[in-house]
Amino acid sequence: MATVGVILHHERELAVELARDAAAWLLDRGHEVRLPLRDAAVAGLPDLGAPEATFARGLDLAISLGGDGTMLRTVDLVAGERVPVVGVNVGQLGYLSEVEPPGLRMALKRFLAGSYDLEERMLLGVTVEGGRSLGEGAEPGEGPSRTSNDGMWLALNEAVLEKTPMGHTVRLAVSIDGEPFTTYAADGLIVATPTGSTAYAFSARGPIVEPTHRCLLMTPVSPHMLFDRSLVLAPEARVRLEVLGDRPATLSVDGTNLGTLRRGDAVTCTAAPVTARFVTFGPRNFLRILKTKFGLSDR
Secondary structure, eight states, rough: EEEEEEEEEEEEEHHHHHHHHHHHHHHHTTOEEEHHHHHHHHHGOOOOOOOHHHTTTTEEEEEEEEEEHHHHHHHHGGGGGHHHHHHHEOOSSSSSSOOOGGGHHHHHHHHTTTOOEEEEEEEEEEEEEEEEETTTTOTTTTTSSOOTSSEEEEESSSSEEEETOOOOEEEEEETTEEEEEEEEEEEEEEEEEEEGGGHHHHHHTTTOOTTTTEEEEEEEEEEEESSSEEEOOOTTTOOOEESSSSSSSEETTTTTEEEEEEETTTEEEEEEEEEEEEESOOOOOOOHHHHHTTTOOEE
């Protein structure tokens, strides 16, 4: 028998319906089902709720019911335990979802029968020097509201160090593998994974990278300097961003604002020691997804 976790978008009724249906289907067949406490309350399944700190332990599969944001939350909850994730697209076309809602039961049958593949995606490991109050304002279940055991924040998409909402440009000193590179005067800097190349880094005119590739992308946001290009670095690279001067910068990880860094505080980004594991049921054509997303013609 399998133990299956269910994570859902809290504001989409279809996600609630799918969570209830999947839970009933699995329980009827003798499997165990659990949801994070808040998700269980939203779905009307309080008896299946589990604290986030222990939610992922022993899971054989996690089901994400929502869009890409829900997938980010799911990966954050379960990646540390190496739990495979299947994404069910509840909303607009998503880059990360494998299954449409009518196919959820068939996806569960195929997973339980062992008829699936796993796609590994690189995660970003983010550590902070200073910024003692980081993460204190994060709500449970919203993005990376916790860290891995070694104090490292995990990100599927990106870490962003940028000016405060009402602030001016920030000055960030960048070192790569312990060697000084340069100082950026910009609205911010994005350090992204290949999966994150189609997220914030894309809107800052960074390159699109096939998501199963392994590398780090560093992209400046509105740089006030001649050098304005993205860098594509080895996944083993250690990218350190230090705040200079009196202008503070905010740190966001996978879209969640974790707090403010000030002069002398720094962020280091590199490949995390664990990966995200996505369940697939056949070849996943990233270029086709990209063409559909942006309405690209064949000719």
